[in-house]
Structures are given as structure tokens and as C-alpha cells.
Amino acid sequence: MGRRKIEIKFIEDSIERKATFSRRRNGIFKKADELAKLCNVEIAVLVISPTNIPYTYGYPCFNDVVERIQNPSASSKLRSLMKELEQIKEFQEDLRKKQQRNLEKSNMKENVDLKLEDLVAFKAKLEAYQAGLKRKHVEMEDLSSPSILSKNTKNKMMRTEYSSGQSKGMYEFRAFGPGFLGTI
Template identity: 40%
Template sequence: MGRRKIEMKVVEDSSSRQVTFSKRRTGLFKKANELATLCGAEIAVLVFSPGGKPFSFGHPNVESIADRFLNQECPKSKFRVSKNDEKAGRLNQQLEDMESQLEAEKKRGLVLDKAVLKAKGLPLKGKPPSFGELSRADLRKMKASLEALRENVKEKASEMEASSSLLLLANGRRDSYDCC
């Protein structure tokens, strides 16, 4: 039977497009892995699905490759100012703001934890109370607060991941115009 040539155009049916994306993404990541293994190359691949969800592959990992790429130095004589510098600066500022908000929330969480322990008459230092020492109502409250915390952390992580991906994309575009 053999392979047939596929015309390069956008797949119109959304479900077919998603299936094609998934298969092609898997193939792309497989090829990247082979290249890294056979040649000892350091590789990072970042792909956004048609629905906007990010997927990444990196060898040894995406973060180290992205940091290395973003921190490389360009020759001074060939450096050009990019139109995206202002946009990248705004994204960097947003990222820094979110990181400082995260730190403030962590500190606030510690203060609230101490306040809850103090209100319950539990010791602030030393070993925390065992689950056997807490009533069922306290355990239910703790479970609800832990679930809320988990959802909050998931949400913040998603926001930070999206911001990080946008920042990487913005810097990647800037670097492709800035250097060499």
C-alpha cells in the first residue's frame, strides 16, 4: 500500500485536527528524543494545541534549555533593537508581580495557619496535633481548606505556566530578530 503524500493545508474538521495534532506532536517529540539521544544534542520543543494548551519536550529539560537560549550573548556589532522589547518587558514585569504575589500569599498562609492553631488552643511550636486529637468537624474543615488550597495552587500554577510560556515565546521571537 505505501504512504501517500498529504497536501499541506489546515485540517478543516476540528476533531480530525485534534487527532492529527496529537499524532504529529507525538512524532515530533519522538524525533526530538532520537536527535538528543543519537547526537547528544540539548533540545526543547514547545507546542500549543489548537485549543491553546501547551505541550513541551526537553532534553535534559525544557527549563534549562530555555534559560540557556534566553541568556546567550549576541555579538554587539549585529545587535538590533526589537519591537517586542517593550512587550517582553511588560511580560517580565507581570511575571515578577505574580511571583511577589505568590510570596505574599505564602506569608499570609503561614500567618493564617498560626492564627488557626492559636484560636483552637493548639501549640504554635513543636509537633502538630495528630489526627486522633482533632474532632470530626475539625477534620472536615481541614479537608475543605486543603481542597480549596489545592485548587488555588493549581490555578496559580496554571497562570504562572501560561505567563511563563508567553514570556518564552515573546523572548524567543525577540531573540530570533535580535541576534545574528
């Protein structure tokens, strides 16, 4: 005897409804288990019965999956920081190429209108910008290290350095991103 298509409608008889709920709940959990194992995914299913009893299924564990959804893990934060680092590196490379092209163009000109003081100030600002980028790079490397205590200590030191650098007027670059060079 094969399976037959059952019309989807509300089951009036409460005993039959509870029995159907129990069978279908187990079927849903079985399908969720198959999906989790076949596709190597984490899954969480929550079903509340007509008598308001919650039933849960999770692979590998319901609470772990729900916790992961509610609180993104350190590894996902690390991945996003690493992605940001890659973007900064790409931006630096683009900036270096643009600077090289500008330098080549400026070398072709015979008259240079910049004063020595302007060049010295420009160099100091570039060095401050480079130091800031190096600190950001160190911070991202520290996030990937297992020692949380040393990371917190370094973060505090970097904040102190940054705030003291700001009070001296060293940091004038305000934004990062492709196409935006900031003000020097």
C-alpha cells in the first residue's frame, strides 16, 4: 500500500490532532537531522505543541546553535577584521600606485612650487598616517592570538598612544576607503 496525498486542513478531533502532531513532529526532526548530516550544517528546530509544550531539535546541540545565532563568535569577528585588513592593504597598494604615478608626473615638470616647509610637513603627516596603519595591523594580528589578556593590554596602550597623538595633532586622516585619500 503506497502513500496517499492527505488534504491539508485543520483536524477537529483533539486526540487525532495530538497523534498527528507527534508523528509529524518526529518527521520534521528526522528531516532536519538528514539535512544537517547530508549538508554538514548546524540546525535548530523549535516546535510548540497545541498544549504549549516546546519541543526542540538541534544538530549538534540546540542550545549551541541558538547561542551562536544570538552571540556571534570570536571567529566570525576575526574573519570580518581580517577582511577589513585585506581591504586596507588593497587601499594602501592603490594609494602607493597613485602616489608613484603622481611622482612620475611631477618629476616631468621642471618647476616645483612647493616650499621645503611644506614638504617636511607633508612627510610628517604621511609618517603619522603610516604609524596609524601599522598600529591597526598589529591590533588585527593580536586579535588572532590566543592570549586575550595581552590583547586587552595592547589595546589599552594603543588607545593611550592614539589619544596622546591626537592631542599633539599628529592624526589628520579621518577616513579610509577606495577613492578617498583624506586631507593632508
